[in-house]
Amino acid sequence: MNEKYDVVVVGGGAAGLAGALALARARRSVLVVDAGHPRNAPAGHVHNYLGRESTPPAELVAIGRDEVTGYGGEVVAGTVTAAARTEDGFEVTLDDGRSVRARRLLVTTGLVDELPDIDGVAERFGRDVLHCPYCHGWEARDQAIGVIGSNPLAVHAVLLWRQLSADVTLFRHQAPELTDEQREELAARGIRVVEGEVAAVEVTDDRLTGVRMASGEVVPREVVVVAPRFTARAGLLTALGLEVTEQVVQGHVIGTYVAADPTGATAVPGVWVAGNVANVTAQVIVSASGGMTAGAAINADLVAEDTRQAVAAHRAGVFAREGEVGELVGGARRHGI
Numbered sequence: 501m502n503e504k505y506d507v508v509v510v511g512g513g514a515a516g517l518a519g520a521l522a523l524a525r526a527r528r529s530v531l532v533v534d535a536g537h538p539r540n541a542p543a544g545h546v547h548n549y550l551g552r553e554s555t556p557p558a559e560l561v562a563i564g565r566d567e568v569t570g571y572g573g574e575v576v577a578g579t580v581t582a583a584a585r586t587e588d589g590f591e592v593t594l595d596d597g598r599s600v601r602a603r604r605l606l607v608t609t610g611l612v613d614e615l616p617d618i619d620g621v622a623e624r625f626g627r628d629v630l631h632c633p634y635c636h637g638w639e640a641r642d643q644a645i646g647v648i649g650s651n652p653l654a655v656h657a658v659l660l661w662r663q664l665s666a667d668v669t670l671f672r673h674q675a676p677e678l679t680d681e682q683r684e685e686l687a688a689r690g691i692r693v694v695e696g697e698v699a700a701v702e703v704t705d706d707r708l709t710g711v712r713m714a715s716g717e718v719v720p721r722e723v724v725v726v727a728p729r730f731t732a733r734a735g736l737l738t739a740l741g742l743e744v745t746e747q748v749v750q751g752h753v754i755g756t757y758v759a760a761d762p763t764g765a766t767a768v769p770g771v772w773v774a775g776n777v778a779n780v781t782a783q784v785i786v787s788a789s790g791g792m793t794a795g796a797a798i799n800a801d802l803v804a805e806d807t808r809q810a811v812a813a814h815r816a817g818v819f820a821r822e823g824e825v826g827e828l829v830g831g832a833r834r835h836g837i
């Protein structure tokens with residue numbers, strides 16, 4: 501690690517690596533610090549990533565790292581524990597005590613999926629406990645799917661999963677009482693509704709086999725869908741003075757994010773965000789796109805700063821030379837030359 505970089509990127513998932521790639525290719529010195537826990541790590545494959553469909557998550561990250569380092573970017577393993585403003589940029593501290601300075605920061609720390617407190621859900625999340633039809637829907641097609649409701653969006657979710665299988669059950673659990681219209685919609689699509697609290701997901705021989713109700717009844721299912729709360733991993737950003745904003749969908753809060761302009765620039769000068777920390781619904785390809793956009797915007801910002809500094813130095817040089825000429829002329833006159 502050098503003492504100072506043009507840009508330090510905090511987080512080396514799709515967003516961070518794409519930002520670093522754009523910066524390295526723009527001949528910026530860039531350091532990516534990555535704790536190494538991308539959100540989709542439990543999943544077998546990345547889907548809906550055009551050109552790399554079905555690549556394992558760790559492989560996609562490894563390819564991205566090679567691309568960044570291939571252009572002179574640096575990637576180190578570690579966790580950034582603090583970022584503070586200095587006179588000319590930022591000081592970034594890592595968990596091993598090292599610190600490094602940066603002119604700009606790109607924060608791509610992702611989000612935390614806060615899962616419902618149901619036995620077995622956390623252990624199987626990303627395998628057969630799922631949350632996203634675009635990430636896993638094709639793989640769950642035609643299976644016995646159970647959607648566990650926990651908020652007013654449960655009916656919307658269950659209808660999306662019905663597109664993928666004819667055998668879909670809604671466990672109302674903590675979702676609000678269904679309206680007559682919603683019940684009619686679900687009946688029309690052949691979706692069964694189970695009332696009551698869910699206690700656990702049942703697992704046999706490392707395979708999900710059902711949903712156990714608090715009553716003890718077990719409803720056979722092969723795949724379960726839950727609705728995590730998406731919480732921005734924003735500690736470094738709030739310490740720099742930014743706030744988190746609630747992400748509201750149909751009047752319901754589904755998570756938090758850090759607001760930014762379309763390039764990822766936040767309200768704190770010099771700090772950009774991209775990926776899930778800035779957009780809870782961003783898929784991998786969208787996160788990469790956000791990172792690339794932010795990288796380009798940061799380079800443009802640095803180009804403007806470099807140019808301002810060059811103009812100031814240029815003017816200072818011109819004035820100094822003019823001063824020297826003036827002195828020579830004055831001296832010559834005094835000596836009658």
Ligand SMILES: Cc1cc2nc3c(=O)[nH]c(=O)nc-3n(C[C@H](O)[C@H](O)[C@H](O)COP(=O)(O)OP(=O)(O)OC[C@H]3O[C@@H](n4cnc5c(N)ncnc54)[C@H](O)[C@@H]3O)c2cc1C
Nearest residue numbers: 511513514515535537539540547580610626775776783784
């Ligand atoms: C189970 C599951 C499966 C998914 N499947 C798909 C799929 O098939 N297709 C798809 O498009 N999307 C999928 N997604 C969504 C996908 O995970 C996100 O779109 C993507 O990970 C967002 O990229 P990111 O770079 O913003 O964050 P992440 O990929 O989460 O990367 C953030 C990185 O920052 C690091 N980090 C965090 N804090 C610090 C810190 N303080 N210092 C240093 N490093 C730090 C983390 O360890 C991590 O490596 C899935 C999500 C889940 C939960």
